[in-house]
Amino acid sequence: MAKSGGSRGRPAKRGGPIRAKAPVKGSAAGAAKPKKPKTPPRPAEAASVAPPPARFTLGAIPGATPGKWIDTWKERMPHTALELVAVSIADQRRALLDAEVDAALVRLPLDSAGLHVIGLYEEQPVVVMAKDSHLTAGDELDPADLSGEVVIVPQDAVYDLDLPGTVAPRFAPPADTAAAIATVAAGVGVVIVPMSLARLHHRKDTEYRPLSGVPVSPVALAWVADRTGPAVEAFVGIVRGRTANSSRG
Known part of the structure; x- marks a missing residue:
């Protein structure tokens, strides 16, 4: 007796829509996971800020002539610029106390409280x-x-x-x-x-x-006593005539 021509297997489901299979985890058909944002590259470390160039500020009253000392300074202290600042006689002490200048060529008399004062020369x-x-x-x-x-x-x-x-x-x-x-x-x-x-x-x-028979006018170098730094000491040595290799004294 002949067998029917139907194939063996699961009977076909009848009725209803065909449901799509759930996407396989990890398959290309699956929804792509949101990508983590890339960590931005670290900014390059800021270049170290160069310190300001060394500077020595010298005040000078009108008529002062520090030219020869400035020339010697340039020879001995080439890496420290010397800035010459004009100061009036009325302001010479204040300019020192307010740190507008590191040292100054001043005209005496001067209230020397808190200052070191070295006489330089007298004017006729x-x-x-x-x-x-x-x-x-x-x-x-x-x-x-x-x-x-x-x-x-x-x-x-x-x-x-x-x-x-x-x-x-x-x-x-x-x-x-x-x-x-x-x-x-x-x-x-x-x-x-x-x-x-x-x-x-x-x-x-x-x-x-x-004019004879009247007082001369002394000129001095002055600086604040508690601000005696290396630059001030170097300039003091120059005006006192020390050589580059001489010891302080």
Whole structure:
């Protein structure tokens, strides 16, 4: 007896939609897992900040002439720049205490409390007068030669001398030495200054003569006592004439 032609096996499911098989874990058909964000590369370490270049700040009152010491400094301390800063006589102590300068060439007298002060040199006082003044006849003057002269004392004066026989101006003191010398050039009065200031403010229409019998004007090096660093010590050695290899003392 012949067998029926149906194939053996599972009978086909009848009715209902055919359900898709669940994706095999790990297969390409499965939903892709979200990728972890890549760790950004670490930023390169910041380059180390170079320290500021070494610097020594020297204050100088008008008329000071530190040129030879600065030249020696450049030879001995090539890696430490020297900055020259102008300071007025009225501000010389404050500039030191406020650390605006490391040391300063100052004009004495100076309140030395908290400071080290080394005398450097003394300046000869001179009388500045108009070029056509009768005072130009002599090579040197003394206080008696100024009798009857109007002596101008500027607001930044180094000298305020009481000279018998001289006359006080009838106008307000000029703001500074340069203005006083300009007044003298116009034929009004005379002004007494250290020689360096006469040279600094020299004009073609003025002359100056040394004045004897009055105090000289001392110039010194000063710095704050508790801020005596290597640069200050090096400059002190230079102004004292030490050689590069000499010991401190």
